[in-house]
Amino acid sequence: MTTGSTGGDGLLLEVAGLEALLAALRRHGYGLVGPRVRDGAVVYDTLGSVADLPAGWTDEQEAGRYRLVRRNDAALFGFGLGPHSWKRFLFPPSTVLWHARRADGGFEVVAETPPAAPLALVGVRPCELAALAVQDRVLLGGPWADPDYRARREALFVVAVHCTRPGATCFCASLGTGPRAPSGFDLALTEIPRPDGPAFLLETGTAAGEALAAEVPCRPASDAERREAESAVAAAAGAMGRALDPQAARGALGTAWESPRWEAVARRCLACGNCTLVCPTCFCSTVEDTSDLAGETAARTRRWDTCFGVGFSYVHGGSVRTSVAARYRQWITHKLATWHEQFGTCGCVGCGRCITWCPAGIDITEEARAVAGRSAGRGAS
Amino acid sequence: MPRAPSPRRNGRKPRLAVFKLASCDGCQLTLLDCEDELLAIAGRVEVAYFPEASRAMRRGPYDIALVEGSVTTPHDAERILGIRKSAGILVSLGACATAGGIQALRNFADVGAYVSAVYATPEYVTTLAQSTPVAQHVRVDFELRGCPIAKDQLLELLTALLAGRRPALPTGSVCQECKRRGAVCVMVARGTPCLGPVTQAGCGALCPAFDRGCFGCFGPMESPNAASLGARWEALGVARADVARAFRTFNAGAPAFRAASEAYEREADR
Numbered sequence: 001m002t003t004g005s006t007g008g009d010g011l012l013l014e015v016a017g018l019e020a021l022l023a024a025l026r027r028h029g030y031g032l033v034g035p036r037v038r039d040g041a042v043v044y045d046t047l048g049s050v051a052d053l054p055a056g057w058t059d060e061q062e063a064g065r066y067r068l069v070r071r072n073d074a075a076l077f078g079f080g081l082g083p084h085s086w087k088r089f090l091f092p093p094s095t096v097l098w099h100a101r102r103a104d105g106g107f108e109v110v111a112e113t114p115p116a117a118p119l120a121l122v123g124v125r126p127c128e129l130a131a132l133a134v135q136d137r138v139l140l141g142g143p144w145a146d147p148d149y150r151a152r153r154e155a156l157f158v159v160a161v162h163c164t165r166p167g168a169t170c171f172c173a174s175l176g177t178g179p180r181a182p183s184g185f186d187l188a189l190t191e192i193p194r195p196d197g198p199a200f201l202l203e204t205g206t207a208a209g210e211a212l213a214a215e216v217p218c219r220p221a222s223d224a225e226r227r228e229a230e231s232a233v234a235a236a237a238g239a240m241g242r243a244l245d246p247q248a249a250r251g252a253l254g255t256a257w258e259s260p261r262w263e264a265v266a267r268r269c270l271a272c273g274n275c276t277l278v279c280p281t282c283f284c285s286t287v288e289d290t291s292d293l294a295g296e297t298a299a300r301t302r303r304w305d306t307c308f309g310v311g312f313s314y315v316h317g318g319s320v321r322t323s324v325a326a327r328y329r330q331w332i333t334h335k336l337a338t339w340h341e342q343f344g345t346c347g348c349v350g351c352g353r354c355i356t357w358c359p360a361g362i363d364i365t366e367e368a369r370a371v372a373g374r375s376a377g378r379g380a381s
Numbered sequence: 382m383p384r385a386p387s388p389r390r391n392g393r394k395p396r397l398a399v400f401k402l403a404s405c406d407g408c409q410l411t412l413l414d415c416e417d418e419l420l421a422i423a424g425r426v427e428v429a430y431f432p433e434a435s436r437a438m439r440r441g442p443y444d445i446a447l448v449e450g451s452v453t454t455p456h457d458a459e460r461i462l463g464i465r466k467s468a469g470i471l472v473s474l475g476a477c478a479t480a481g482g483i484q485a486l487r488n489f490a491d492v493g494a495y496v497s498a499v500y501a502t503p504e505y506v507t508t509l510a511q512s513t514p515v516a517q518h519v520r521v522d523f524e525l526r527g528c529p530i531a532k533d534q535l536l537e538l539l540t541a542l543l544a545g546r547r548p549a550l551p552t553g554s555v556c557q558e559c560k561r562r563g564a565v566c567v568m569v570a571r572g573t574p575c576l577g578p579v580t581q582a583g584c585g586a587l588c589p590a591f592d593r594g595c596f597g598c599f600g601p602m603e604s605p606n607a608a609s610l611g612a613r614w615e616a617l618g619v620a621r622a623d624v625a626r627a628f629r630t631f632n633a634g635a636p637a638f639r640a641a642s643e644a645y646e647r648e649a650d651r
Contacts, residue, residue, distance in 0.1 A: 039565040066570045093561035271604045272578035277560035288549040293421040293540050304561055309553045310603045359568050359578050360609050
């Protein structure tokens with residue numbers, strides 16, 4: 001056992017050490033959220049202890065299909081991403097922005113107090129860290145930072161897990177957002193599977209992470225252990241089931257307004273909005289005003305919206321994007337092309353959720369390739 | 382959007398009436414089911430006509446008329462015209478009033494044959510060949526979907542009308558409610574056929590949250606792609622005749638579901 005501050009050199013943490021890490025986080029006042037099995041999938045929810053993690057579970061994923069399956073070991077992070085993203089905790093599905101009370105001759109506005117309880121996210125994959133960075137640019141960049149998001153973000157402690165188990169719909173390697181995270185975490189783990197339970201290579205990313213690591217029983221990792229962890233992550237890079245060429249997609253989508261592909265995809269697209277709601281970077285929301293029956297209080301609530309809705313593009317006189325073809329084109333073009341102009345980065349991190357959780361099995365990588373192929377064909381002729 | 386009744390017009394409370402056409406009473410029961418809010422409702426409106434709740438049946442005009450049920454008889458076809466005339470704002474409640482209800486199955490069959498088979502003296506039965514929604518007969522200001530309607534949506538609509546604001550009634554898919562509440566997709570994760578992607582939100586994703594596929598009781602969402610969802614159901618192993626049947630329940634008469642069930646029925650026959 002030693003104390004932390006070895007930074008990138010790496011410490012070795014046993015399962016008992018991980019338990020101690022969770023206990024230390026709780027001791028420092030963090031609520032814990034992380035992956036656990038519920039309703040046939042790995043979801044993100046409150047964690048009590050290591051026993052809540054999906055030990056021995058993995059999954060099979062394809063476009064429109066997800067199944068939990070058993071592993072032949074007790075790996076704790078040996079699964080691909082499930083339907084939830086951390087967006088749920090930083091940019092919740094529904095947030096009361098303010099409420100108002102009737103007062104003498106008018107009303108008074110009561111601002112909501114930002115959430116106070118700090119959260120520790122346990123098991124954040126590199127693509128999800130990239131998604132957090134994208135959301136940071138969207139919600140904190142520019143002159144109007146979102147106060148609710150900022151309060152949640154600043155109170156966050158991030159325990160990342162470098163990815164050693166991508167799924168068949170994953171493509172972070174082709175976008176440069178994984179399977180290893182260079183930064184963006186307080187602590188990062190790499191899981192090293194063992195027959196008698198996994199061990200973890202522990203890296204520190206911030207002073208807060210170092211301080212916490214110092215409270216946890218661990219020892220310096222051996223060269224062999226470091227190599228083992230490195231090769232597991234390197235193998236993950238080669239095990240992605242999908243790939244996307246971000247430059248080709250950006251170039252093609254920027255000029256593909258009239259591609260016949262939009263009509264083809266609209267025949268399959270349900271416009272249900274699942275892709276946008278599982279996406280860890282989609283940030284669109286709407287506000288709803290409600291009041292109570294007595295007419296004494298009113299509230300303005302922000303809730304997740306989707307660009308696949310008819311009302312999303314409603315302006316005076318009607319909706320701009322009435323066809324599903326136009327809505328799909330808007331979503332993929334924003335995600336892969338115009339996001340660059342707006343936020344200086346790609347809007348996609350390659351997590352593959354929109355592919356797996358599309359009830360119709362529409363594949364963003366396939367659609368981008370199809371549009372690019374047609375554009376390239378046109379350009380060449 | 383129609384003008385909302387001001388809470389106290391000429392010093393009096395808005396008058397509320399509840400009418401019933403061909404229906405099971407489940408939707409108007411939802412109003413009585415608002416137990417925690419009933420006193421507040423009674424404080425804001427005069428319940429002028431609600432036979433299921435009170436023997437006091439006062440004549441119109443009414444500021445708000447809630448109408449449950451579909452039009453299935455010549456008598457009701459006549460009655461709905463009178464209800465419209467007596468009502469400032471007319472709200473149709475539930476799958477019957479908004480799509481014809483389960484009784485719209487007659488629209489796909491010979492109602493005369495049913496009447497002869499069921500009743501000993503069919504000549505006493507006067508019924509229409511089709512079960513039709515209220516909006517097919519008169520102008521409707523608001524519709525609440527569902528079989529039955531959702532209590533929260535009824536409260537939201539009444540509250541909005543009393544406050545003179547726009548009610549928050551989503552028209553997108555049930556999937557959006559599933560995702561917001563964090564429910565795992567039963568179709569993707571379990572292969573359970575679900576009508577959620579083509580069904581309008583409002584129930585809070587009740588069935589999928591209990592591991593059941595959506596039955597579509599809120600009717601078609603704003604841009605339903607029933608053909609694509611049907612293809613997905615077929616890929617999950619559902620027979621075409623059963624896809625047709627799924628679209629032919631409480632909202633069988635809603636145009637998008639009707640078209641889907643007829644298309645799948647034709648294909649199943651082939």
